[in-house]
Amino acid sequence: MAKNIIEKIWDSHVVYQEAGKPDLLYIDLHLIHEVTSPQAFEGLRLAGRKVRRPDLCFATMDHNVPTKNLPTINDPIAKKQIMTLAENAKEFGIELADMGHPDQGIVHVIGPELGLTQPGKTIVCGDSHTSTHGAFGALAFGIGTSEVEHVLSTQTLWQTKPPTMEIRVNGKLGVGVAAKDIILAIIAKWGIGVGTGHIVEYTGEAIRNLTMEERMTICNMSIEAGAKAGLISPDQTTVDFLRGRRFAPKDENFEKAAKYWLSLASDEGCSYDVVLEIDADEIEPIVTWGTNPSMGTGVSKTVPTSSDFDSESDKSALQKALAYMGLEEGQPISSIEIQHVFIGSCTNSRLSDLRSAASIVEGKKVAPGVKAFVVPGSYSTKAAAEKEGLDKIFLEAGFEWRESGCSACLGMNEDIIPSGERCASTSNRNFEGRQGAGARTHLVSPAMAAAAAIEGHFVDVRKYVTQQV
């Protein structure tokens, strides 16, 4: 029977199955960071338990780490959390990309960079954006700290098999339209709950044409559509990306692995519980105007009005969002002025993201009154970007070029947007207070963020791209 990739990976990881119970699934890779792990390690210590498979764990610190003036960590509580991870990794024998290590970075950036992320693996992390790794055809999802402890102790998780969903993106993407715009368009079209309880596979011509880094952007925001996980069947693009990476199989083993990886792709004629379709050529660069990722629209459009919604609860959600965001109904998106630009996060901080933003700002200056900064997703990304001179392009344009970390995506470190001020951000969530109490976040692609930095307000980046062409 034809199977989709979700069913193939699930079925091959069932350790134990019994009617009336969830399945006991084996976990191939457990990624660990400083914020959601300390209580799990403490739980192990209190119960006198060991980490069952430290060789299947990998840790780094990313959420709390400062992005300037290193190695100083000013916040004593953050420092304690960071040091606690280092101590736990040492005590339990888990490999750590520690502060200052060349492999350190955002956990969802370094997993793929190091080749830890591979097709067919079950991957978990105490972080909802674990869905990123689905770009490789892995079944990757975020878990809570109790589950982190469960995986540390048993290398398994009890999971009820969720229904599957196909989101097919047909046709070709327009010039200047990014992977970020695809996923923001999907969430704007169907809402932040569309994927709740489901695992999504993204398919279609527009998805096939994406690079691995672009696929990661799409899968990263699956959780913003409510999905448990989102993945893309592996193909030659996937295989080519992994070849030669530190943890990827070597030599003839790589060829064997590649054959297996390609066999995981969804079978012709397989089925899904739900199928949704969108045409890529309908998608334009998107800017979010509200306080959840579905509250977004094309850059050429306007902020919605009450009359655009039918239900009282949607009208009231609109009013609450606009009051928080300081926007008017019907206001053109291009009239929204910004004071901050953040290029970074596990969604959009990889080399191609930085290249795309740099191509827009090259030879130009950040608009007066705008503070703009770039936070590369990992130290390896930072080094690669510096090697091709991207840091200089950003610095000459008036951007700050920072050290790596999660930074202003969630503002756990000092990188906070002040109350009432507006940020064009390449991150993944625009919830109230996400980037700082009272801060107003607009989610956009790296190129859109770069163009906003130059002009001081949102602008259709296709104008720039056309000029370049």
Place this chain on the structure above:
Amino acid sequence: MEPINIVNSVIAPLDRKNVDTDQIISKEFLKRIERTGFGRFLFYHWRFDEQGNEISDFVLNKPEYKNSQILVAQDNFGCGSSREHAPWAILDYGFRVVIAPSFADIFHNNCFKNGILPIKLTETECDEILAKGLKAPYDVEVNLEAQTVTGNDGKVYSFNIDPYYKQMLLNGWDEISLTFQYEDQIRAFEEKRVVY
């Protein structure tokens, strides 16, 4: 984990949908390395103004709801991050039950690991309970064994729950200890697991 079966309490009507984990527990409170003590930070930016004073018209600050153990909200409760600090804060504040038409997956999972009962009722039922609770304090009895929520007006709302998770909550089981009983199966799986 504390077992849970019957909870009698006034409901706290939080008439919002898409209540995300950033609102439940804001990032500045995630740096603690303990599981406890998060209750005072629950819904911090909705409960307190920039000077740290209580915002009097926020539902949890109203005296009639202060000792509530049952939180009722609208659709997609707990969306956003995987932070278990969210259910820890809810539990530490004093809630044992959250009622909503739907929950985000990770939050929903996290509840069961902490002895919090997430109850899904229909949107109409939640709207009705919210309306009653906003009009006047509404006392209900939640009975997990019977899978019912019974109002002091006699109205009974029934809910479904996965039987496995129901037993976990009723018994307060430690899931890791349960899984250790499958050690043979885990070892057998590891022996045949293909690694390239």
